[in-house]
Amino acid sequence: MSALTSRRGLLFGTAAVSAGALLAGCTSNEPKSGKPATSDQPAADDKPGKPVTIGFAGPQADHGWLNAINENAKNRAKQYSDVTLEITEGSNDTATQIGQIETLINKKVDVLVILPADGKALTQVGLKAMRAGIPVVNLDRIFNTPQAYRCWIGGDNYGMGLNAGHYIGQKLKDKPEARVVELAGLDNLELTKQRTQGFDDALKNYPNIKKVARQAAEFTVESGQAKMAQLLQAQKKFDAVWNHDDDQGVGALRAIEQAGRDDFLMVGGAGALSAFQAIKQDNSVLKATVLYPPTMAASAIDLARALGQGRGVGGLAEYEIPASITLYSAVVDKNNVDQYMSTGFR
Template sequence: MPETSRRRLLFGTAAVSAGALLTACTSNDPKSEDTARSAGPAADNKPGKPVTIGFAGPQADHGWLNAINENAKSRAAEYSEVKLETTEGSNDTAAQIGQVKTLINKKVDVLVILPADGKALTQVGLEAMRAGIPVVNLDRIFASPQAYRCWVGGDNYGMGLNAGTYIGEQLKDKAGAKVVELAGIDNLELTKQRSQGFADALKNYSNIELVARQAADFTVESGQAKMAQLLQAQKRIDAVWNHDDDQGVGALRAIQQAGRDEFLMVGGAGAKSAMDAIKADNSVLKATVLYPPTMAASAIDLARALAQGKGVSGLAELEIPTSLTLYSAVVTKENIDQYLPTGFS
């Protein structure tokens, strides 16, 4: 949506609210104040005008990506007035561009897009916005802020920072502590951000050294192979941070096969398998740092609010924010019951 349009909507809504407030101040009707409060665009779950949301999600070839799709679909189903137009998930940028163009041609009210490649899909995001279709950009960010109205995603740097801080606190009294990192795909910006956050956290603990790092591919097989290499090379380990719970399944296999249990392990993302292991407390896996797929449900909520001219419940602003970064909570056996319902398969 162009900035001028946003200003018109903001000032127009503000004028309506100001008018309602003036009436409340001058009227003797005791209901006037309540009417003034309800005149604003606060979000709610009451059915509004019919809305068609186009959802261009990823190929569900990974537990977290599948959870993204399921969260979007289940949230949309909660609203009787929302119709969700979904595409067949794709990791091929050309195919996904074509899918988004189809949704634009269908004249959906709002688009929610998790791009296979944010930079590559920026142009089609711009195309949608210029066509008057607001875009909610999910997770992998477009190269231009003009290509989306709102971005919703996880905190990759914070994920690494919180994992490193948790490990640091567990090992702060251990002299010469040795830590290894099982990263994700190294050419992804998110992997670089997670590693940077982890490194920055460890700087606060002078007794801890990051002695080895291996990049895996977010798969069970790669996690097992790369963890086996780390175990073979490092005869002493005090903690492992693994960026992704899917590849963590393989990492745990390698650890069990090697008969190693002298260290603690922290996972990443929040898979149900990881949470089950943390709750059982029968392996080296003691915590996982969330990267919540519930962001897709939030994206649907925001898309609905955009289409219906609503704000966000609990906020004073008349319009939804331009960005929403989710918090990467550390899940341990102490708080596992709180987060277990969010675990994904």
């Protein structure tokens, strides 16, 4: 995958900030200054156990969400006195990332956490680790076969669209002939198709609402501004817009402000700090965002530690950790934004 396409791959209500709650019982393409926010939830079980060395391999942190992934992993590992974290520099070049993972395999780490730049391309190295007796926690972008990982944990792209659609649907359910538009991400990515499908499926529950336009952007501020400007020019009146990504949403909000429009509501996606701040200030069209939480990396460390210590996770009756965990895509609006503020990424 190229740097541009190596993107990460919520019904209503408040969900746990990360899968860490269970264990306890989709950004700009340019680096930004400031410390990425991470989960402030306590570690699931900080009572020391068997020492575990966890190898962590992710792609290059060339935008906010991936940088937050790395920070969540590192900060979670620091909470455990029995965990040693071996973290690679990360790369969007698949050959380089494969080499980094092979180095971790040769070091005989106890467990691997891998967020592949390209799940398909890195499947073989996942298989290699598993065959070497090193369990793999596959983070977000999934390998081609379950044989390449012991556990998968990641976000819910379909759920993002579904919950965005239901949120908008509830806001517009009493408005006759309501019109909505969609500012999607890269159309060549499966995750974009899943987000659109979820959104469309949700809108089927609201016969008074019609989606009248859709533009695909590129998950960048610049593309968000350009594509939103096109939507505003083509659609003189609509009631809501769902934007797949909070970073391209920064550009979208610029275009909306430049056009002098405030006659609709906007729902974002992912959970950027800038979106949370705008929602809290409540002085723009942005009223909510649906999460794709980078705190999944902290939960991946919890799972890797449990694997290395040969135990399950609290809150479940089984002796083993699950084979897969799909995180809930919570809707964040002014009613619950304070709860999630610390997890917003820059």
